[in-house]
Every structure is written in structure tokens, then in C-alpha cells.
Amino acid sequence: MMPLSPLHRLTPGQRYRLICLQIIICDVKEAEELCSEDMLWNTTNLVTKTYRKVIQTLQGSSLAVTKRKVEKAYAHSLTTAQEFYRAYLLRICSAYKTKEMARNRELDRICRGPDKQEGSIPPTIPPGNPDVQAFVDKSFPKTLVFLGDLSRYRTLLRPRNRSFGTALTYYSLANELMPNSGYGFHQSGVIYSEEGDHLEIVYNMYRAAIAVEQPHPLAQPNLEREFRNLRDQAPTATKGSVEAMVSWFVKLQAFYYKGEEFPGQKELENEVDNRLSMALRKGSDSQVDIVVLKMALINISAYVFGLQRTQGMVHERQLYTACTDDISGLGQGQITLLPVHPAAQHPHHQYHCSRAQSRTPGSRPERHVPDICHRGG
Secondary structure (H helix, E strand, O other), rough: OOOOOOOHOOOOOHHHHHHHHHHHHOOOHHHHHHHHHHHHHHHHHHHHHHHHHHHOOOOOOHHHHHHHHHHHHHHHHHHHHHHHHHHHHHHHHHHOOOHHHHHHHHHHHHHHHHOOOOOOOOOOOOOHHHHHHHHHHHHHHHHHHHHHHHHHHHHOOOOOOOOOHHHHHHHHHHHHHOOOOHHHHHHHHHHHHHHHHHHHHHHHHHHHHOOOEEEEOOOOHHHHHHHHHOOOOOOOOOOOOOOHHHHHHHHHHHHHHHOOHHHHHHHHHHHHHHHHHHHOOOOOHHHHHHHHHHHHHHHHHHHHHHHHHHHHOOOOOHHHHHHHHHOOHHHHEEEEEEOOOOOOOOOOOOOEEEEEEOOOOOOOOOOOOOOOOOOOO
């Protein structure tokens, strides 16, 4: 009897990965036409979908042993997939992304993995091929999103002490490499939904839906679901805290999204304004600056979305450029947001972004502030 070849010793999943990899190595044009990379990921992701279905049937103490075995097998498949995609980045993509790898030590570290030694790894495809370069430009950030998803799946297996820092790092790097794609932002929003961070959910879903050339197809439905949940929730954060300001702000945005007047609208707008004033009155710090900047960008996104929905106009690039230029100087003064919701009185969502004058901690904010990014009909 002839001995089995090394290929026959592999699992079906490992053989499938190698076949897809061979297609990419031999002919990247053919691989792109066949969508080999997406087919490979869909097969990998099918394991997660199947696991979720199976684990729902393994309830009760009598199936506890079987459930642990399934969880262990699933965790092993995730680890194997992570190792494969790290090796893929290093051997297929790294030769064409030397500048990015050299500039970003974090990118190089996470690609090599926690147990990999320093040193260069020879690429499978040598550099210099323009067809491969075009393929890698799209493949590299996409693979980082895949690695982020695999890290997120592994984290969700832990019953407690969950930390999504590694997954968020992958998504952040993907956003840096391909800022015109909404996939990294959407997946970040999914993580923040696990953590209940509503400001980050709204911010990332808006970015994934309308602030990029390649929006994620699920970004808008997930944003709408988040807003439905927010409309039914009562803010519970401590009075005067940044969390309280954020909780009232996202609730107001949830009602604005409907595009119509609602009961208690004026009171809710005044509440947001007061909470914002209380948070800013405590003085400037980096946390408040970042939160308020994201609130401003959410306001701009909501206004752009209002234009798209009511008129079918696509002005997001011009509006983002005009408004972000005006709010870029956080160091010169605090930014306050005075949302104006004219859904019934005016066909567009209009938002006013205003910058208060610089002030010392404890002083009262100026009430008269210049309008810097109002866009009327």
C-alpha cells in the first residue's frame, strides 16, 4: 500500500484553503474573476454560522459534554483560520506593502502573531507585478477585516472578561489602508453593540453607511435598529457626566432619524443643550474633545442623510469637507452642538455646529456663538 501524500493528511478545510491559495499564486486575474478570496472567506465563515445553529440545540445538563467538545472544535478552527490569514498577509501581501509594514509596527506585529520571531519572511509572490499590486491593494485591508472577525468570534466564546481590543485594532488598520470602505467601520460598530456603547455604534454605522464610497450593505439597517432601540430607552447616566450628555444626544438623534416632529421634541433638545453645557463647563480634556467631535460628525452625517432621503441628492463629500474644516481646531476652543430639527417646518434636516469661545474651567459657556456649518434648503 502506497503511503499517503502530505495533502491527504490535511482536513477538507485545509485542502480547500490551499487550492484557493494556489489559484491566487498562479494567476491573480483568474483568482479575482473567480472571487477566490471571497469564496474562501465565505467557507470559513460558514463554520461560524453552522456552529451557532448547532450550539442552540445543545442545551441542558445532559448535553454539557457534547457542547464543550463542539466549542473546543470551533475554537480550534478559528485559531487555524487566524494562522492561515496571518501567513497569507506575510507571504502574499507583505512584498507589496513594505512601506505600510515598515511604517506601522503594530501592523507587522499582529500579522506575525504573538509567537512569531523577528525577521523577514520571504514572500511567495515576488514584488514588481502590477496585476498583483492591484489585487493586493484590495486584498490587504479585506484580510485585516477577516482577521478582526476571527478575533471577535474567539472573544465571544469567553463567558466573561471579554476584550475586543485586538479585533478593533484589525478594523482600525483596515480603515487606515482603505478609508473609502465602510466594512471596517461597520464591524467596529458590531463590537460596540456588544459593549453597549451607543455613541460609537451610531458614529461607526453612519460612517459605514454614507461617509464612504463603498458602504457596508447592512450599515443602514443596523443603524435603524439601533435608533429604534434608543427611542424606547431612558437615559440613566449620572447627571452632569459625559455619559449623560451622550445618552441624551443619541436619543435625540434617534428621534431626528424619523424625519418628523415628535412629542416632547423641544424639551429633549433643551435637555441635550443643558447636558452639553454641564459637560463642557467642567473644563477641557481629551475625552470630552473626542466625544464632542464625534457628536459633531454624527450631526453632519444626519444632515447629509436627511438630504439623501428627502431629495435623493448626494452631497456628503462637499458637506463633510466644508464642515470638518471649520471644526478641526479643537485646541482653540470647545465645540458645542445646537441641533435644530426642522423636519415638519422645513424639508431638510438642518444642524448647527457652533464653537464657543475658549474659557477657563468653571466659567459659564458663551450663549451667543457663530454659526459655522448651517446648510439650509
